[in-house]
Amino acid sequence: MFKSLKNRTPLGLLQLKHNKIKMFTALAGIAFADILMFMQLGFKDALFTSNTQYSRMLNGDIVLLSTQATNFNELYTFPRRRLYQAMDVPGVESAEPVYIGSLAWRNPQTKEKTSMMVIGFDPERPAFDLPDVNSQLDKVKIPDTVLFDRASRGKYDEVIAQVEQGQTVATESDRTTVTITGLFELGASFADDGALMTSDQNFLRLFPRKEQGTPSLGLIDLEPGQDPVAVRQALNIHLTEDVRAYTHEEYVEKEVAYVQKRTPIGFIFTLGTTMGFIVGIVIVYQVLSTDVNDHIAEYATFKAMGYKNSYLLFVVLEEALILSFAGFLPSVGLAIGLYQLTAAATALPIFMPVSRAITVLIMTLVMCGISGAIATRKLQSADPADIF
Numbered sequence: 001m002f003k004s005l006k007n008r009t010p011l012g013l014l015q016l017k018h019n020k021i022k023m024f025t026a027l028a029g030i031a032f033a034d035i036l037m038f039m040q041l042g043f044k045d046a047l048f049t050s051n052t053q054y055s056r057m058l059n060g061d062i063v064l065l066s067t068q069a070t071n072f073n074e075l076y077t078f079p080r081r082r083l084y085q086a087m088d089v090p091g092v093e094s095a096e097p098v099y100i101g102s103l104a105w106r107n108p109q110t111k112e113k114t115s116m117m118v119i120g121f122d123p124e125r126p127a128f129d130l131p132d133v134n135s136q137l138d139k140v141k142i143p144d145t146v147l148f149d150r151a152s153r154g155k156y157d158e159v160i161a162q163v164e165q166g167q168t169v170a171t172e173s174d175r176t177t178v179t180i181t182g183l184f185e186l187g188a189s190f191a192d193d194g195a196l197m198t199s200d201q202n203f204l205r206l207f208p209r210k211e212q213g214t215p216s217l218g219l220i221d222l223e224p225g226q227d228p229v230a231v232r233q234a235l236n237i238h239l240t241e242d243v244r245a246y247t248h249e250e251y252v253e254k255e256v257a258y259v260q261k262r263t264p265i266g267f268i269f270t271l272g273t274t275m276g277f278i279v280g281i282v283i284v285y286q287v288l289s290t291d292v293n294d295h296i297a298e299y300a301t302f303k304a305m306g307y308k309n310s311y312l313l314f315v316v317l318e319e320a321l322i323l324s325f326a327g328f329l330p331s332v333g334l335a336i337g338l339y340q341l342t343a344a345a346t347a348l349p350i351f352m353p354v355s356r357a358i359t360v361l362i363m364t365l366v367m368c369g370i371s372g373a374i375a376t377r378k379l380q381s382a383d384p385a386d387i388f
Contacts, residue, residue, distance in 0.1 A: 066242060
């Protein structure tokens with residue numbers, strides 16, 4: 001061991017390699033903790049993305065909502081005349097209704113029933129900034145036709161292939177026959193397995209109990225050069241208290257804040273990430289603590305030779321640093337594979353951004369650093385007098 005001081009190989013690495021079984025056990029534990037954090041953060045990000053993807057794609061400067069609306073999946077209708085009243089506010093160029101609802105429809109391939117979000121709007125006025133949708137709006141002018149989200153959760157490969165070949169596919173939706181005439185891609189959400197986009201008239205046929213005079217939200221476009229914040233303030237003063245106007249950016253922030261603060265799912269995933277962090281601290285601490293105990297005599301000898309406590313502490317922290325990097329690297333590859341499996345099985349937008357990999361790496365370094373700091377307290381008992 002003393003000879004290793006002259007080698008270029010770090011002493012901490014030699015300490016770990018002395019017991020390879022213990023080292024690989026520690027690496028497996030760190031990788032497990034990292035994968036747990038990766039999965040929890042991935043699910044949390046997928047939750048935020050899937051619950052705000054439609055609000056982010058809305059094609060309007062200002063969004064008008066009922067004051068009772070909580071988020072995009074829980075909208076309340078309001079009188080359409082509020083949109084006509086909005087046209088009286090200076091700076092407003094147009095105000096168009098959007099109709100949103102969920103229905104049970106039968107998967108045309110498996111014949112199973114599933115929940116689908118349906119969005120209806122005037123084909124002459126695109127409601128979403130989605131080129132795949134906007135290039136096919138003429139198709140939904142035909143009665144009982146819809147555009148289908150190819151990223152919907154479920155087995156639809158045969159249906160997608162038929163539509164891509166120019167064929168139409170019909171299925172049932174609440175005793176109404178609907179025809180898929182086109183495809184777009186956005187992704188499923190936690191609330192619905194997919195989405196259908198169609199004209200406002202087709203929407204009202206699918207939801208006979210809904211009325212044309214009660215939209216789910218309104219999209220307001222402004223005249224060129226107008227300040228959205230100033231017009232939004234004027235709209236909230238001019239309109240009655242049953243609706244509220246938001247700029248597009250404010251509406252997206254409202255959706256994100258709802259998921260973060262008012263849904264238990266965000267808290268659950270945050271708690272899961274924290275638990276993974278704590279599990280990693282415990283695993284690394286046990287490994288380093290055992291290593292210190294096994295070599296307490298050697299550490300005492302170092303002290304007798306004149307080495308200070310700071311050097312001995314550095315050796316333990318060096319072990320923690322090596323473990324953190326060596327355990328992190330395989331966890332990234334495994335997490336990417338699990339992300340791909342999860343995305344294929346659930347149609348949720350889960351992937352590995354560089355920022356998340358950096359975040360987990362930093363958490364791993366902190367995790368191992370805390371463990372090393374706790375384990376070094378045992379070095380205080382390394383007294384040369386007890387050895388000699």
